[in-house]
Amino acid sequence: MRTIDLRGTTLSPSELRDRLPRAEVDIEVATERVAPILATVRADGAEGVRRLSEELDQMVPHSLRVPREVLARSVETLPEDVREALVEAIRRARLGHEAQLPTERTTAMADGGLVHQRWVPVRRVGLYVPGGLAAYPSSVVMNVVAAQVAGVESLAVTSPPQKDNDGWPDPTILAACELLGVDEVYAVGGAQAVGMLAYGVPGDDAANACEPVDVVTGPGNIYVAAAKRAVMGVVGIDAEAGTTEIAVLADATADPAFVAADLISQAEHDPAAASVLVTDSTELADAVAAQIEEQVRQAKHSERIRAALGGPQSGVVLVDDIEHGLQVVDAYAAEHLEVQTADAAAVAARVRNAGAIFVGPYTPVPLGDYIAGSNHVLPTGGTARFASGLNVHAYLRSVQVVEYTAAALEEVTDRLCVLAEAEDLPAHGTAAVIRRR
Known part of the structure; x- marks a missing residue:
């Protein structure tokens, strides 16, 4: 990993x-x-x-939609x-996401003048689950729950077809869908899957048709x-999630073996994954x-990990102190940020920009990837400065319901007319005036 020495510098975000x-x-x-x-x-x-699947995935599934019996068999095996x-990941994810549900409220602006705040779910959503270098049943859990x-x-869930599963998505992905009670699953990947969800695929054959979604x-x-960027506006999207990234803010109290293992864990995803130590x-x-060198030698995907750690997206950033480090991690706005410092909770509380924050030596990012109860679909590429991770609000719309009586309207009619x-x-x-009696 290359080193970027920012000690002694005073730089804007x-x-x-x-840098x-x-x-x-x-x-x-x-x-x-x-x-x-x-x-x-x-x-x-x-x-x-189907043509695009043959061209880009080198296979054409028997049907776009995965048959019911294939879903059932995936759980049996x-x-x-x-x-x-x-099952435990699903249970914890439900608890974590139920805590995100907003409360509907009614505010009395005046006697007889009410504004109700409602939260209405969208009717239909399309959930994309990757299936490239690895299968991600955990992404099924995060999206669906x-x-x-x-x-x-x-x-509707869609995931790329797999040659070693008769052209259907990975069996663990299908099993996760079955355990969650989702029976509308498609063997379609990549940009064509996003297009199918956004525009829909009409037809009388249910096995090769897909109703368009809202999000x-x-x-x-x-x-x-x-x-997803291209279809935004036709449908809503959560974010343009890219390749995974981790930043670790650590001081001399951190365990180097823990830090190395966590950097490696995200580098394992993809040669383009980013691992940054501050x-x-x-x-x-x-x-x-030294720990990275030792641990990578023993890793199953060592070649992939070395490519990620040696790429321009990864590195060690040296800072003057933790105060300086906080400025750096806020500017970086990592998808995943670990804080492994003395008094880690207090330091983490001062972080402004991160998709998710993992506090202390016993909260590694993979905990959030799978079973912490948080969501692992998070903003990447610095977008955590303005974007949030996937949560229930991605599927909810805020609707204001305004209800005024004649007297409440009369009370503000003159001011309304001034503004008009x-x-x-x-x-x-x-x-407003025409309603005066």
Whole structure:
């Protein structure tokens, strides 16, 4: 991992962002590449999706929709320990997401003048689950539970077809859907899956048709992110989630073996994954480097990990002290931020920008990936400065219901007319005045 020495510098947040490691991603090129894919789906429906699957995934599933019996069989063949782990992950995710539900309130602006705050779930959502270098049943849990807790009535899950599963998505992904009670699952991946969800695939054959959705959520590669950007406005999206990233803010009290293991855990996802250590201790940085070398030798995906840790998106950032480190991690705005310092909770409480914050030596990011009860679909690429992780609000709409009596309207009619005249919209005032008796 390369070293970026920021000690002795005083940089603005934008200047810090320019100096920090970041993946070299060209979303514009990806957007150009997905445009014809989306156009094909929109124009040619199921046949277009099948052609794209053959071209891009080198396989065409027997049908776009996974048959009911295939879903049922996936649970029957699921190892018992995996089943138990998924059931517990689902239980904890429900508890975590139920805590996010907003409260409906009524505010009395005056006697007889009420504004009700309602939260209404969207009717139908499409949930994308990646299936490239690894299968992610955990992403099924994260997407589906948040939508179910929000009250969404119609859910469609889509995931890439797999050659070693007869063209259906990975069996653990299918089993997670079955355990969650989702029976509308499609063997479609990439940008064509996003297009199918956004535009719909009409037809009388239920096995090769898909009703369009209102919201598309879920992580994916750069092409999935570009496709979500392209269809935004046709549908709602959660975010343009890209390749995973972790930042660890650590001082001399951190255990170098823990820090190294956590950096490696995210590098394992993808050669483009970002792993960043921010520390004021050169001794810790050296010890982490030694631990990384030792642990990577023993890792199953060592080649992938080495590529990620050696890429421009990863590195060690040296800072003057933890105060300086907080400025750096806020500028970086990591998808996952670990705080492994003395008094970690107090330091973490001062962090402004992060998708999710993991506090102390016994809260590694993989806990959040699977079973902490939080959601692992999080903003990447610095977008945590303005975006949130996936939660029930992605599937809820705020609707204000305004209810005034004649007396309550009369009380504010003169002021309403003043504002209407100030904006040269006198008919607005007339709509209130005409109700005077």
